[in-house]
Amino acid sequence: MPTLIIRRAKITDIPRLTELLATLFSIEIDFKVDYSKQSKGLEMMLEDMETRCILVAEQHQQVVGMCTAQILVSTAEGGSVALVEDVVVDSSYRRLGIGKELLIGIESWALEKGAKRLQLLADKNNTVALEFYKGMSWNITNLICLHKR
Numbered sequence: 695m696p697t698l699i700i701r702r703a704k705i706t707d708i709p710r711l712t713e714l715l716a717t718l719f720s721i722e723i724d725f726k727v728d729y730s731k732q733s734k735g736l737e738m739m740l741e742d743m744e745t746r747c748i749l750v751a752e753q754h755q756q757v758v759g760m761c762t763a764q765i766l767v768s769t770a771e772g773g774s775v776a777l778v779e780d781v782v783v784d785s786s787y788r789r790l791g792i793g794k795e796l797l798i799g800i801e802s803w804a805l806e807k808g809a810k811r812l813q814l815l816a817d818k819n820n821t822v823a824l825e826f827y828k829g830m831s832w833n834i835t836n837l838i839c840l841h842k843r
Contacts, residue, residue, distance in 0.1 A: 696753050696754055697753070698751060698752070698753055698791075698792060698795060699751070699752040699753070700749055700750070700751055700752075700795050700796060700799045701749070701750060701752065702743070702747065702748065702749060702750075703736075703740065703748035703749065703750045703760070704740075705737070705740055707748075707750055707757055708733055708736050708737065708740075709733075710756075710757040711732075711736055711748070711750070711757065711760055712729045712732045712733055712736070714757070714759070714760050714782045714784065715727070715732045715760075715780060715782065716729070716732075717782055717784070717785070718780060718781075718782040721817060721820055722817040722820070723817070723819075724817070724841075736748065739762060739764070745764060745765040745807070746762070746763070746764045746765070747762065747763050747764075747800060747803045747804075748760060748761075748762045748780075749761050749762075749796055749799045749800055749803070751783065751787075751792045751795060751796055753787065753792075758783060758784045758786075758787040758792060759782060759783035759784060759787065759792045759793065759796055760780060760781075760782055760796070761778065761780060761781045761782075761793075761796040761797060761799070761800045762778070762779050762780040762800075763776045763777060763778045763779070763800045763803065763804055763812075764776065764777050764779075765777075765804070765807050765809060768810070768811065771810040771811055772810075773808065773809075773810045774807060774808050774809050774810060775809050775810060775811045775812065775813055776800070776803075776804035776807070776809040776811075776812045776813070777813050777814075777815070778797070778800055778804075778812055778813065778814040778815070779814075779815050781793060781796060781797065781814070781816075781823070783796075793826060794830060797830060800812075814827065814832055815839055
């Protein structure tokens with residue numbers, strides 16, 4: 695297998711990252727693909743590299759996966775936590791350990807930022823992803839995510 699590179703995203707990666715998000719959002723019924731909105735969100739994340747992180751996985755000089763996280767303050771923890779979102783690997787590159795490497799990288803980043811806990815949002819119907827996270831020692835909580843527009 696060619697060398698896998700895990701690195702911070704760059705502004706020039708945004709078109710490819712929006713394609714990966716489209717793949718992810720096709721699974722998650724709560725979100726709609728809107729390349730303009732997704733590009734704007736990615737740009738905003740890249741503007742604050744201190745409390746936000748986008749990691750990409752690159753093989754053959756092509757971005758094949760991504761993972762995002764943001765630092766938040768938790769009153770329960772009395773300190774910083776990291777919210778992990780947008781874990782996605784191109785379907786042609788799945789089951790090669792790329793998602794695992796992205797999550798290890800994002801966890802390392804979060805710990806460097808002083809995060810006391812990592813939280814991860816996942817679609818409750820994405821059983822493949824949930825099994826993957828379980829295998830990486832992520833625990834399902836009793837909390838549910840709600841949102842309002």
